[in-house]
Amino acid sequence: MGFLKTLLPGDIAAGLALTGKYFGRVFFSANRKKIRTQLKHFTQEYPEVKVRLAPRYRGRLTMLKDEQGEIKCVCCLACEKICPTQVISIEKGKKEGRKMPFPVRYDFEMERCIFCEFCVESCGFDSIILNHQFELAGYNREDFSLGLEGTSQNMFTASPVGHHSVAEDEKR
Amino acid sequence: MPSQAIPMTLTQTLTMGLIQILAVLIAVFIMVPLLTFAERKVIGYMQVRLGATRLAGGHVGITGPMNRAMWAMGKVPMLSLLRGLPIFIADALKLITKEDIIPAKADRGVFTLAPIISVMAAFGVFAAVAYFPGTLFVFPKGFPIVGGLPFQGFITDVNVGLLFILGLASVGVYGIVLGAWASNSKYPLLGSLRSAAQIISYEVPLTLSLLVPVLLSGSLNFKDMAVALATGQGLSPLAIIPLFIGFFIYLTCGFAETNRVPFDLAEAETELVAGFHTEYSGMKFGFFYLAEYANMIVVSALATAFFLGGHFLLPFGLQRFVPASAPFIGQPSFLFFFLKVCLILFAFLWVRATLPRYRYDQLMDVGWKWLIPLTLVNLFVAALIRFAF
């Protein structure tokens, strides 16, 4: 019996049937002109088809402003303290017509950032968030140094380093 | 078959030969890159992904605007089945233009010679393969030099064609062994030893399984064998049994001969990094690559001709049940041959996507303990059928 089983490759046929089934399924569905809602294959055609990110996705650190256009940050230094890799450094200062302390300098060194969101969690004033930007490659070390407005890259807008991706090329 | 009916001058013979050789070479040079593209696509589909799509299917380049527009409309780009097709040109260009590195401690002469041996053995085999047992077309009368001469479906009509093929095919392993030895590196060395042992073990059942068609057709001439086996003239209907078993044995050994999964021990990517061609780069590697795929085509062509009925429709000599007068299905056609070759090439890819790899000693085990006895029994059955019925 075992001898016969060795001679007849039923096990191999079962495997071939499975891969063959998937071949047929993808072959006849992948190349329809219309994109099916229920995809039969698992390739995400990025960048043509945009990636769906979860609302909680942890991207690059971004600063927020309130309705008056004022920086929300009040320099409590909670984010600087909690940051496990010490990528945030803040210089406290004063600004005319503002009671709360004002960040004169807010440096964010993205090259060391590990995107853990501890800073956002520690912030009691909701003045920073992690946005959904994930195309963060850059050519220079300087591309990863972010600061307030007026510096070469500021933390209120999407990072220009993402410009090196194909998706950004398309937008321009 | 009287193919030499028309007398030819020496110039005509030489020119005709050159034309036929070039035709086959060009066909193979087109087939091989297409096969690598097919490999990406077929295996991709089997693994529920799309395979190569980026060339001529992406954002940029000539087709870029069209693709972008179609994506914007929420549609898969036109020609989506062929997206990524230019990758076969890109592959070839990459191999040709890449830096050709020869390791410092390598034996330069042999290192260079090895891929040439491999590729020459692989291409030499095509000389004796017949794609069509007669004239494909006749050059028109006004054609310079070769006017009025027939273009045959084979390069030469060797009367011991099969022996020639088997002999030349086993030369190919010298390329692997020498190249690996000349690399003066450890992983290639292991790969070459595996390859040598593998070829020795699998040459035997391969040849034995091919003896079945030889026995049944009573010839060694590629053309005559193909015709005799396909039409099944003078054969007992029982001949289908040894042919059927022989086909699977031959295919198994063919997989081993061409170093394909599940017998890809010589390169065994996850064990020996890249096996015998670890130290090769550029076009030298390209030659090994070319040889492997050319060998696949040869194995498929042989399986088609001897077991699957060659250029007739039905395999295993079943063609006898189709009246020869029937239009198209009763006639020999190059199309049938080509389709069957493609089918077997597809099987190569299919198996690659499905099966794990044997271990070195288990490969020997399968070869010596299972395939050789099986082929011997099969040969005995074939002999019995040939002479008793």
Place this chain on the structure above:
Amino acid sequence: MFKNEEMEINLGPQHPSTHGVLRVKLRLDGETVVSCKPVIGYLHRGVEKICENKSYFQGQVWTDRMDYVASISNNLGWAEGVEKLFGIEVPRRAKYIRTLLTEQNRLASHLLWLATHALDIGAMTVFLYAFREREYLLDLFESFCGARLTTTAFRIGGLREDLPPGFIKQAQVFQDRFLDCVDEYETLLTENRIWKKRTIGVARLNAEDCIALGVTGPVLRAAGVPYDIRKAFPYAAYGEMAFEVPTRTEADTYARYLVRLAEMRQSHRIIQQCLEGLPEGPVMAKIPKILKSEVNEVYHPIEAPKGELGYYFVGEKGGTMPYRMHVRAPSFVNLQALPKMVEGRLLADVIAAIGTLDVVLGEIDR
């Protein structure tokens, strides 16, 4: 003129199947392995030392980066270890969600193991099929905590946030189709003659050797020892879950393959119980903003996908950082079984043995 010579070969640190930067020094006689010596340390970052200079809250992010394919298990070990040190009681809902995510992470880890192990042995399609399911799980992790791999999923005292809306529905979709997917892998592997030949009797390690070498996890259970910390010392919500500890007695690669597949089915069962019996309530306990420890030490073992993952903390008086932190990493301990498994066998078995041990170099080198 002819002499026998043993060949020394470096398998790694750059090699397709050493799962990272493992280097194995092999002495080969032909293809037979004479001696085998794993060389580690190429990924050493000094996680233990770093964690001694970080507060109890901060240290968790380094646990993500140890066993990066099972980071949620590592997060759980850290969080529960710290909670044990400070005597924090976690709300029941948080415990259930932790169990749920940890089991999903076990699936993800086992799927990655299956994928790479099968790829090492040459079955390349299982790789993609397993990754297809793993992708779904990673998307679930992303929806819960915002990252796919380096999750930092839990917080000391519970969870940062509750499950996102739609999570349970998505998880249920996965639950409904996962068992069929396992059957697919089995179709390609379990009965396949080549797979059986490559794995049965290969890299055998019996129960005594396992215990002597400190090997835990599926490798130990495949040797017939039903030791599973989820059952032996229940943590999180495992005490309330009904599940079995699959064991085999053959102690070879095939047995470990079957044990892990059975574990995947059991994990599926646990996830189902978590989804159905998820209690209501808060997900975070009340904890002080700064944790100051007494002189105290704690060892907290959990059953990571690879084996016993233990976090050992020594607290000093008034310290906000651990005085000493040590990780008992299962991959590190399991790797020392490699020479025992492969010596005297063939080169191809080394690959199968590395695969079956399921090592992750981030955890070994730390």
